Amino acid sequence: MTDVDLPALLSRALKRRLPLLAQWHGEGTDCYRLFHGAAEGLPGVTVDRYGPHLMIQSFHHSLDAEHLAQIQTIVETQLEQPLTCFYMDRSGKHPQAVALGDPLETDNEATCHELGVCYRTRGRHRGRDPLLFLDLRAGRRWVQSEAKGLRVLNLFAYTCGTGVCASHAGASEVVNVDFSQSALAVGRENAALNGIGAGISFIQSDVFPALRQLAGLPVTFRRRRGSRAPSNYPRLKPRQFEMVILDPPRWAKSPFGTVDLIRDYASVFKPALLATAPGGRLLCTNNVARVEREPWLDQLRRSAAKAGRPIKAVELIEPEADFPSFDDQPPLKMAVLEV
Ligand SMILES: C[S@@+](CC[C@H](N)C(=O)[O-])C[C@H]1O[C@@H](n2cnc3c(N)ncnc32)[C@H](O)[C@@H]1O
Known part of the structure; x- marks a missing residue:
């Protein structure tokens, strides 16, 4: 220094x-x-x-x-x-x-x-940020311009910033999913701050069982010797959304699966894709700096084709100018996929 x-x-x-x-x-x-x-x-x-x-x-x-x-x-x-x-x-x-x-x-x-x-x-907070990730503004800007009249699923919702933004923009329904009760409590406060009462829900659940049920897939869990299948998750009916926001953490392990943005983006991407209505769009992010954009997009294309829901169009979103990049490879990659 x-x-x-x-x-x-x-x-x-x-x-x-x-x-x-x-x-x-x-x-x-x-x-x-x-x-x-x-x-x-x-x-x-x-x-x-x-x-x-x-x-x-x-x-x-x-x-x-x-x-x-x-x-x-x-x-x-x-x-x-x-x-x-x-x-x-x-x-x-x-x-x-x-x-x-x-x-x-x-x-x-x-x-x-x-x-x-x-x-x-x-101000004094325990997480990585004071309740809102600023680099996702470009993603929220896109959501704000596109969400009107749509059913929106916000996965790994945290404090529901993107979900509240979608509701504020006139989404017909917004479903936020996160397993953190305290993060969803802030999400509820965010909705209330904006006078949003109806058309928004907050599901406290592990994303894996919630998303797999919405996608019409069987709920799976990580098998450990002697352990029984966990049953403490909310039951949901299969349904699809016109806009799905998939902004997962870099790595997180739960009894139902592992979020791993380097080795296995597909584990969250495939069910998210199947919970997207035909003609709908997914906003996907990957914030791992060493994952390059093109290989990541290739992975998504392959995974979508394998699931029988090929990607029809890709729109890239760049972080805004307060997050300049020294090598034109911003750590936060954002892609809108039409499927
Ligand atoms: C990086 S934040 C997501 C940021 C958020 N999408 C936003 O717009 O600000 C990661 C969130 O994922 C949640 N999370 C991690 N693993 C999860 C899992 N298996 N099921 C549900 N939530 C999970 C954490 O509680 C945390 O709120």
């Missing part, structure tokens, strides 16, 4: 974003990445705005108090408003976000906005 001029790098990043800031503020967005260290001169450091909160994160080294204060001052001066600043040091074993001001005076809960939709945000 010592030989890096952090204020200069941050000022340059903010200058580059000036036209973007005007655009975002104009379209009702006040959460965005202000500094993306990987492509802007300081890998492992990010600075994000979430409405009234500023979230600084470092992944490889700790930032000292002087650097944190410099970042806050530079951002507040540029945005011409005070922000409540949080720092998440992820370089150690037990990362924990801390408020930089007086913790008793600090408002940990707040609301941020994206494309005119309100979302909860939390």
Whole structure:
């Protein structure tokens, strides 16, 4: 850190974003990445705005108090408003976000906005982000422009950002599935914040049994010696959706299967495809940096053909300009597949 001029790098990043800031503020967005260290001169450091909160994160080294204060001052001066600043040091074993001001005076809960939709945000949080993944904005923008009148299935919904965005855009029905009760509770709050009461549901379930039932496939589970088939999952009837959002985590193991975006995307993709109505579309993501886009798309094409539901068209979505890429290979790959 010592030989890096952090204020200069941050000022340059903010200058580059000036036209973007005007655009975002104009379209009702006040959460965005202000500094993306990987492509802007300081890998492992990010600075994000979430409405009234500023979230600084470092992944490889700790930032000292002087650097944190410099970042806050530079951002507040540029945005011409005070922000409540949080720092998440992820370089150690037990990362924990801390408020930089007086913790008793600090408002940990707040609301941020994206494309005119309100979302909860939390300064001191335990997850990888304060309740909304900013790099998925490009995906939510697509959903917002296309969801009107459609039945939408949102898998690995987390805090239901994409599902709430679809409802807000006029989807006829949105079904969010995630096994995390606390994430779905935030999803419900997000819906309420936007005055959405009807036409949205939150299914607390492992995605594997929920999705396989919707797709009309038998529920399977990981066989371990002596273990019995788990039966604690909600029962669902087979049905299809015109829009399916498949934004899984990199890796997750459950009694029903393993999500593995490097070795086995098909385990979630195939049932998601079968739960998509003919002529419908899937928004698929893969956030593993070392998975390249073309080989991933080839895998999806092969898997779709094998399932008897060939892909008719592919539309690629790039992350927006607050997530610049140093090699034109953004870690988050997003593809809309018409099937
Ligand atoms: C990376 S987040 C997904 C981000 C989300 N799609 C969004 O729009 O913000 C991963 C989510 O997957 C959920 N998850 C992981 N494995 C799961 C499984 N087998 N069944 C259900 N949910 C799962 C986690 O609880 C977490 O909320």
